[in-house]
Amino acid sequence: MGLMKTKAISSIFVLFAIAAGMASMAPAAFADHSEVAIVTVDESGFSQTCAASQGGPGCYTPVTATVDVGGVVTMTNTDPTGVHTFTSGTVDGFAPSPDLVFDTSVLMSGDSFEWIPTQAGEQPYYCMLHTWMIGTIIVQEVHADDNAEAEEAAAAEAAAAEAAAAEAAAAEAAALVAEEAAADVELMVMISDSQVMGGTQIELEFSELHVNYDLTATQNGEVVFEETGLHSMEVIATHQIDAVGSDENPIDVQVVSLGIGAPGNEDNWTGPVGQVTTAQVVPEFGTIAMMVLAVAIISIVAVTAKSRVVPRF
Numbered sequence: 087m088g089l090m091k092t093k094a095i096s097s098i099f100v101l102f103a104i105a106a107g108m109a110s111m112a113p114a115a116f117a118d119h120s121e122v123a124i125v126t127v128d129e130s131g132f133s134q135t136c137a138a139s140q141g142g143p144g145c146y147t148p149v150t151a152t153v154d155v156g157g158v159v160t161m162t163n164t165d166p167t168g169v170h171t172f173t174s175g176t177v178d179g180f181a182p183s184p185d186l187v188f189d190t191s192v193l194m195s196g197d198s199f200e201w202i203p204t205q206a207g208e209q210p211y212y213c214m215l216h217t218w219m220i221g222t223i224i225v226q227e228v229h230a231d232d233n234a235e236a237e238e239a240a241a242a243e244a245a246a247a248e249a250a251a252a253e254a255a256a257a258e259a260a261a262l263v264a265e266e267a268a269a270d271v272e273l274m275v276m277i278s279d280s281q282v283m284g285g286t287q288i289e290l291e292f293s294e295l296h297v298n299y300d301l302t303a304t305q306n307g308e309v310v311f312e313e314t315g316l317h318s319m320e321v322i323a324t325h326q327i328d329a330v331g332s333d334e335n336p337i338d339v340q341v342v343s344l345g346i347g348a349p350g351n352e353d354n355w356t357g358p359v360g361q362v363t364t365a366q367v368v369p370e371f372g373t374i375a376m377m378v379l380a381v382a383i384i385s386i387v388a389v390t391a392k393s394r395v396v397p398r399f
């Protein structure tokens with residue numbers, strides 16, 4: 087099917103990228119930072135074990151990349167099991183603060199994005215679909231590490247640039263917050279599961295209080311759980327499903343947001359309505375954690391596609 091073809095192409099792309107990277111590195115006496123390739127760790131959307139905070143190596147490789155000002159950073163989603171973003175800015179738990187320097191938006195498996203930095207400094211970034219995925223790009227003046235003097239000058243310049251960037255970022259963030267308040271409320275939900283008492287316990291962790299939603303779980307094309315008009319007073323809601331997923335018969339979980347607000351007061355609900363988040367329960371992963379940002383339609387479409395990609399080679 088078309089799916090297999092996509093995977094094959096992405097694998098070839100990765101090999102090529104690695105080969106190209108090695109070839110360009112070999113002849114340089116000094117470390118060449120005119121280009122750097124960053125990729126995503128396989129299954130980083132399903133498990134947080136890659137995160138440094140969980141003792142992992144980081145969910146992007148390399149997790150700290152160095153590039154010259156004017157160099158090319160190629161960001162590629164090499165994870166065959168999911169969609170990811172490289173979004174500049176920082177994230178605090180569920181709360182991302184994009185700084186608008188770059189945003190790949192949703193990259194399907196095999197997709198790439200290029201960014202050419204124009205300013206020295208440290209640029210943090212994260213995946214807006216899986217906020218445990220974080221990385222850093224260190225942008226330095228060309229040949230900054232050729233000698234210590236240049237390095238010092240670059241460091242001073244970088245510090246100045248960083249201060250200026252921080253100022254700009256703060257202004258942008260403030261503007262963004264104002265914009266967001268006027269626009270729609272962002273809603274994220276993390277879906278995780280555990281096997282409990284011969285069934286499956288689904289835990290939903292919302293980024294907002296008072297989320298109204300529909301929850302449906304299907305297995306083998308059969309509905310094993312279906313409730314509409316659910317309300318989560320707290321950020322966490324749990325539901326017991328009377329079925330256990332397996333590799334052959336995974337359970338597909340679907341959450342549809344209805345709006346945010348008190349039950350019975352639909353007219354005043356805010357937030358995204360009708361946006362869909364899916365996750366798949368397969369025991370080999372133990373607890374599956376998937377976080378979804380329900381703002382842009384494209385990410386929702388992409389996430390729906392992700393659950394179909396899960397049964398893989």
Ligand SMILES: [Cu+2]
Binds near residue numbers: 171213219
């Ligand atoms: Cu991701």
